[in-house]
Amino acid sequence: xxxxxxxxxxxxxxSLAASLCQKVQKALLQSDVQWKSDRTPVTVAxxxxxxxxxxxxxxxxxxxxxxxxxxxxxxxxxxxSGKDTLQRITKLVNETIxxxxxxxxxxxxxxxxxxxxxxxxSEGGSFGRHWVLDPIDGTKGxxxxxxxxxxxxxxxxxxxxxxxxxCPNLPLASIAGNAPSEYAVGCLFYAQVGSGTFMQSLDxxxxxxxxxxxxxxxEDASFFEPFEKAHSMQELTSAIARKLxxxxxxxxxxxxxxxxxxxxxxxxxxxxxxxxxxxxxIWDHAAGCIVVTEAGGVxxxxxxxxxxxxxxxxxxxxxxxxxxxxxLMPSILKAVxxxxxxxxxxx
Ligand SMILES: Nc1ncnc2c1ncn2[C@@H]1O[C@H](COP(=O)(O)O)[C@@H](OP(=O)(O)O)[C@H]1O
Ligand SMILES: [Mg+2]
Ligand SMILES: [Mg+2]
Ligand SMILES: [Mg+2]
Numbered sequence: 001x002x003x004x005x006x007x008x009x010x011x012x013x014x015s016l017a018a019s020l021c022q023k024v025q026k027a028l029l030q031s032d033v034q035w036k037s038d039r040t041p042v043t044v045a046x047x048x049x050x051x052x053x054x055x056x057x058x059x060x061x062x063x064x065x066x067x068x069x070x071x072x073x074x075x076x077x078x079x080x081s082g083k084d085t086l087q088r089i090t091k092l093v094n095e096t097i098x099x100x101x102x103x104x105x106x107x108x109x110x111x112x113x114x115x116x117x118x119x120x121x122s123e124g125g126s127f128g129r130h131w132v133l134d135p136i137d138g139t140k141g142x143x144x145x146x147x148x149x150x151x152x153x154x155x156x157x158x159x160x161x162x163x164x165x166x167c168p169n170l171p172l173a174s175i176a177g178n179a180p181s182e183y184a185v186g187c188l189f190y191a192q193v194g195s196g197t198f199m200q201s202l203d204x205x206x207x208x209x210x211x212x213x214x215x216x217x218x219e220d221a222s223f224f225e226p227f228e229k230a231h232s233m234q235e236l237t238s239a240i241a242r243k244l245x246x247x248x249x250x251x252x253x254x255x256x257x258x259x260x261x262x263x264x265x266x267x268x269x270x271x272x273x274x275x276x277x278x279x280x281x282i283w284d285h286a287a288g289c290i291v292v293t294e295a296g297g298v299x300x301x302x303x304x305x306x307x308x309x310x311x312x313x314x315x316x317x318x319x320x321x322x323x324x325x326x327x328l329m330p331s332i333l334k335a336v337x338x339x340x341x342x343x344x345x346x347x
Contacts, residue, residue, distance in 0.1 A: 003162045006154055007192050009060035010131075010164045014150045015188060016056055017049035017135060018166035018202055020096040021150065022186075024048070025142055025168070033143055034076065034085070041139045044085060046072050048092045049135035049150055051108070051116040055093070057131060058119070059103060069313055070120025070133040071283050077114060086110050124282065126158035126310035134256070134283035140228055141254025147227075149255040153286035158310025163287035163294075165189040167257040172201055174266045176222065178251055189260040191294035197263050210264035212297040216327035218335075221268035222248035224258040230275070232320075236343055237271040243335035259288025262323055263295035269332060273302070273320035280315040292323050299323045302340065304333050 024032065024045035032044045050072045058066050077086045090110045097103050108116070124130040131154055138148035150166040166188050173183040186202035189210070198207040215221050223241060226232045237250065251267055258270050270292075274280065286309050289299040299307055301317035308316065319340065324332055 001156075001161075003154060003156075003192050006061065007162045007164070007190060009057055010152050010154065010162060011188065011190055012060065013053040013056035014152050014164040014166040015202060016096060016100055017052040017150045018168050018186075018188075019099070020048045020052055020092055021045045021136060021142065021148070022168045023096075024092065025145065025148075028143065032088070036076070041143055042072060042076075043136070043139060043143065044089050044092060045142065046136045046139060047077065047085075047089045047117055048096070050120055050133060051089065051093050051113045052096055053133050053135060053150070053152060054116040054119045055097070055108070058116075064129070066119055066131065067122040067124075067129060068120040068131045068133060069122045069124040069283065070135065071281065072117060072135060073121065074114045074117050077117070086113065089113055123312050124155060124309070125312060128157070130155045132160075132283050132286040132309070134281075134287075137284060138255025138257070144254075147254045147257045149257050149260070151256045151283065151287040153290060155286065155309050158308070159193070160286050160290040160309055161193045163191050163290035165256055165260045165287050165291055166202060167255070167260050168202060170257045170260060174264070175251065175253070175261055176266045177248060187260060189263060189291045191263075191291045193290065193294065195294065197291050197295035199260070199264055210295050212263060212292065212295050212325045213265035213268045214325065214327070215268050216325075218244035218246055218268075218328055218331055221246055221328060222251060223269035223271055224251050224253065224262060224267050225271050226258075227252045227254045232271065233273045233275060236273050236320075236339060239339040239342070240271060240332070240335045243339060244331060256284070256288035259292050259323060262297060263291045268324060268328055270323040271320065272322075280317055280321070281313055282309045282315050283313070285309075285315060285321065288323075297323055297325050298329050300329070300333075302336050
């Protein structure tokens, strides 16, 4: 089955949302950053990006009802204290749509923006088609001026069938070994089931097909992990790396840009071991997962099972998530199993 039409819409939606985010990141005011009840940050760009993606998908795929599972909701924007923020978001969204030019003189009211953001309340599930959106994955990286990604995937009967990652701050050249890059930044990765993974610049250079690294000896391999210490147990990942004889230091960057970098072979492994009690969300992995698997990689949980996106907004991965190539997977799983057995249970 082809998802070409949906992929074209998704690439446009993610690119337009990324242009809104780039504009905000350049002039980010402290007042643009709020803290949600779960003590994680959200900015006008997270909301604006979600509104843009929802608007574009509705317009480009108007022949089917939109089912969107997305991270943000309008709870805080509907309060009196959210009025100014909503105005700011509405202005950003309308400027972004006007700059794009392909939707004529269309302008959204604040109520339209609230509706667009709240179209992301679908539960998803194992039947039918559901879009999955993280409007800014890596908000902490975004606020810090580092890596972040607009991550959009389509699930069909619980399986990711396409994924797009817009990574505005990711260099077009390899970031292997944290290489400082004087190259242009801004990558768009996209993949459709059975058709491989492609990368182009955000300003639309011709796409190149990408493939994960072919390195089969873990001593020659390097790994990505979250920048935020709170998001993954670095003591555990360094124990795993030691067991594998990895010499290179970890490359720590925010967001699913890690999946993008891995899909083009900048590194060979991505380890993510959240602390006990944390439940992963599907929007943090659906797009990155298919970008890596269509590039010839594998994405599994610590028990070696593929990620299951069919159970609503949560991923019930076992302990941690690993992305790598087929050659390295067996030795990684062995090192993970041994390291988990040796890990003090307090972590
Ligand atoms: N304690 C925790 N453990 C693991 N992941 C967490 C976490 N707290 C937040 N996250 C998730 O980590 C994501 C960022 O991934 P990374 O750590 O690879 O940059 C965040 O996405 P958002 O920034 O979209 O909220 C958030 O969903
Ligand atoms: Mg968040
Ligand atoms: Mg996220
Ligand atoms: Mg997010």
